[in-house]
Amino acid sequence: MNYLPNAFDPPVWYLVMPICGAEEEVFTRKRLADIVAAKLNNDQRHALITVEDYTFLPMSIHLMVRENALTLDLWWQPFMDAILRDIARLQTGNTLSWCNYTSERIIDAAAFEHRAYELLFLPVWKGLATDPQGYAYNSVNNKAGIDL
Template sequence: MNYLPNAFDPPVWYLVMPVSGATGEVFTRKRYADMVAAKLNSDQHNALIRVEDYTFLPSAIHLMIREGALSLDLWWQPFMNAVLKDVNHLQPEEQLSWGQFTSERITDADAFEHRSYELLFLPVWKGLATDPEGYAYNSVNNKAKIDL
């Protein structure tokens, strides 16, 4: 792909947000995937961030986002707190917490394509699907209905 000059300004980030304390699926349950999608869509509607790509695994959210009105440092923690609050409210018997979350700044087209490919094939590599197009909770199928 050819990108225009300054295509990665504002910054694009690859984020991994694993949840701890889950005994089963979390983010691939429709109820929770819809909740995360609604929060992301709200933040996009308010121009705080822009979702470029995503994959929800049973116990982790993988996102590529572009900064908007807020920098990653200002957006990320409140987003994670809101998601966790909603999940724990709906699932009081299992109080979940975030595990070791990571971020990587995407600075060029090669890094963007590498992470996009990774997001696409994560469910296959994890044994959750035989084909990326058969996995519901990614940007390809967008069952979560995130505004892309």
């Protein structure tokens, strides 16, 4: 794939956000996936970030986002706090928290393609699907309804 010069300005980030304290799947339950999608779509409508690609696993969110009006350090923590607050309201009896979340700046086309491939095949590698196209909560099928 050919990218235009400066295709990674503003920066693109690969984010992994695992959740701890849940006793059952979180992000592949429609009601909870809808919470994440609504927040991402709202942030996109307000031009804070752009979602390039995503996969929701039962216990983690994997995103590639492009900075827009906000840098990652200004957007990410409030995003995670809002998601955790909204999900915690629906999860009774569990103390939820984010654990071991990571970010990686995507600096070129090779890194972008590597992470896009990873996002596509994560559900297969985790045994959640036999084919990436058969997994609902990714950019391919977009059951979460994220504006891509």
